[in-house]
Amino acid sequence: MRIFTVDSFTDRPFRGNPAAVCLLDDAVPDEWMQAVAAEMRHSETAFVLREDGGPHSLRWFTPAVEVALCGHATLAAAHVLYSLGESGRLEFATKSGVLATEQTGDGLIAMDFPAKPATPGTPPDGLVEALGVTPVWTGRSEFDLLVEVGSVAEVRAVNPDMERLIAVEARGVIVTASGEGTSADYVSRFFAPRAGVPEDPVTGSAHCVLAPYWSARLGRDALVGEQVSERGGTVRTTLRTAPPAAPGTTPQGDRAELAGHAVTIWSGELEV
Incomplete structure (x- = not known):
């Protein structure tokens, strides 16, 4: 399985927030994903299971726990998929519902997330x-x-x-x-x-x-x-x-x- 480290919310290396992105070949146990996230030691590791004809499955783990919503690791996952040839609107099925991304011409990636007012x-x-x-x-x-x-x-x-x-x-x-x-x-x-x-x-x-x-x-x-x-x-x-x-x-x-x-x-x- 391919794995990446991506710096998110920056256009320069070694700035922004690093996230790991793991492209799964098949469904794997939660315990395995948590162990990989602990090994990677980034604040979040994103696990993407690519699906044909529907939203990709996306989950996020810190080194300690699974989280229900993560922006920078979603950005990292979308960046990886766009770099591998996917284009247009990408949709991800997550614990916070379906999240979507779009890439603009200057490399900016926009993500559609739920607002969470305080x-x-x-x-x-x-x-x-x-x-x-x-x-x-x-x-x-x-x-x-x-x-x-x-x-x-x-x-x-x-x-x-x-x-x-x-x-x-x-x-x-x-x-x-x-x-x-x-x-x-x-x-x-x-x-x-x-x-x-x-x-x-x-x-x-x-x-x-x-x-x-x-x-x-x-x-x-x-x-x-x-x-x-x-x-x-x-x-x-x-x-x-x-x-x-x-x-x-x-x-x-x-x-x-x-x-x-x-x-x-x-x-x-x-x-x-």
Whole structure:
């Protein structure tokens, strides 16, 4: 089986967020995928089972657990498939429903993801102490906690106490601020020690939360987000409002288009 490492949300090698992409020949046990992800040691490894005439199967594993949604590993998987000759709209069957990607002429890949707006609320016990920040706003999305602070400098300076943060009930914690004074509309960092990822370099699924939050704050649907981790990366977001649901049907919910570049670092073959 072929396996790749791809740097996502960047157009330069050794920046953005590295993900492994494994192209499966056939269905494999969950335990095997988890073992491969632990061996690869990236924040996520994507496992793709290509299907003729339907969505490709796509699953994501950190070194410790399977996750229900991952942006940068989806971008990496789409980048690999496009580099191998697939074209047009690609669809992936995932635990978060069917996700689709499109490639533009300049190599940018756009992904159709569900928006995951955060609901305002009181910070859970231990969160503020673990982050060492003074929040401007806090809330919770389906998976993560969102914490806005007062400036880009405060986001860059966050140095969480991971032992305290791992006790906070959430998949991860997004720390964000307005991008005033930078080329971005907003900046962010993402910490997920409970999922085995102390800090994720660039997090697509976090931008499913950030896109509706900052679009509402700034009054624009199309934004540029900069994740200011050590490696850094850029995510272009476009919030798309879902049309009204037909009578008797379930509303689809708003969508967040996430777009970025990706670079293949190496490829090889698994021998196990």
